[in-house]
Amino acid sequence: MHNPNIMAARRTITMTLFNRPEYLRKVLGALSRCIGIERYHLIACVEPGNAEVLDLARGVGFTRSTRVVENEKLLSCPVNVYQALSLAFLETDYNIHLEDDILLARDALLYFEHCGRAFRDDASVFTVTAYNNQKPPEPEWGRTARRAWFTPWSWATWRDRFEEMRPLWDFDYSHGNWDNNLNTRVRGERVEIFPILARAQNIGVEGVHIPSAEWGRTFHYNEFWAGRVAAPRNPDWAENPDWEWSxxxxxxxxxxxxxxxxxxxxxxxxxxxxxxx
Known part of the structure; x- marks a missing residue:
């Protein structure tokens, strides 16, 4: 059951961090410029081994509060994401999760907040993402749509959906990875909400699950997003049921x-x- 007072009192963002400080500096820079970031509580779960990443996380001063969890041993990506979400949902009813290579546009938090309210009680919606890799016409830049998918590059969900994820979480890559597991095994027939003009950018072209920089540029990097164009100042985020995505x-x-x-x-x-x- 949702508690609207929890969400109103506690806005949370989780981040899972490891060993890519060159990405993290850009990610934190973009996050610091997001409208409303000063109202958020950040929980950063940091894998061991990179002092610069740890220092960057501890140095965040633009949120309402920042909690840095330094893992004593290497947990792995699936376990660390699960840990971060578990901590967040002790404090909130709706959480935004970021990886260390995802840039947010200035109005991304406003978008997430709208979706948190608008789709909280829509049983057909599993998650919300700020990522989309399409080049829509300008009239669609302030609108949203839905698709039968799960995207891990900047996403949010509610406490009750996370409770469904818990017993089916992929901790050991037995279902490909935690995100593939959510998409193919846990989501069922439900959808994610996405902005027709992306409010997030994936800059990761290096990493454990990226076979080459060319792969990252081809399938992850998004040339057209709200960080590069003059997105509308006050979008209503109206849903376009006819928008096509593949x-x-x-x-x-x-x-x-x-x-x-x-x-x-x-x-x-x-x-x-x-x-x-």
């Missing part, structure tokens, strides 16, 4: 630069000339 499709020339075994593992169709054993 997973990003790379062109054959891009695919030639990528490891074929990763493409097959990700379920990305290969052109006939590349799909040879």
């Amino acid at each position: 997973p990003h499709q790379a062109d054959p020339e891009q695919l030639r630069k990528l490891p074929r075994e990763w493409l097959r593992a990700a379920g990305i169709p290969l052109p006939p000339e590349l799909d040879e054993d």
Whole structure:
């Protein structure tokens, strides 16, 4: 059951951090410029091994409060995300989660707040994301849509949805990863809400689950988002039920630069000339 007083009193953002300070500096810079960030409580769960990352997290001073959890041993990404969300939902009914390579646009928190209110009691909505990799026309820049998907690059959900995730969480990659597990096993027929003009950017082109920088640029990096265009100042975030979305499709020339075994593992169709054993 939702407690509206919890959300009103405690706005939380969780972050899971490891060993990429060059990304984290940019992420925190963007977060510091978000409208309303001073009202939020930040919980950062930091894997051991990089003193600069730890210092950056401890140095955050633009939120209402910052709690840094330094893991004594390496937990792994799935376990660390679960830990961060578990801590947040002790304090709130609705939480925003960020990775260390996700930039937010200035109005991203306003977008998340709108969705937290508008879809809280909509049983067909599983999560909310600020990421989208499309180039919509300007009339759609302040609108939202829904899709049968789960996106881990800046997302939010409610306490009751997280309670569903708990017993089915993928701690050991037995279902691919925690995010793939949520998308294919836990979500069911439910949807995520997304902004037709992205309010988040994925700058990660290096990492454990990114086989090459070219892969990151092809499938993660978003050329067109609210951080690059003059988004409307006061969008109403009206939902467009007719907006069409499909997973990003790379062109054959891009695919030639990528490891074929990763493409097959990700379920990305290969052109006939590349799909040879």
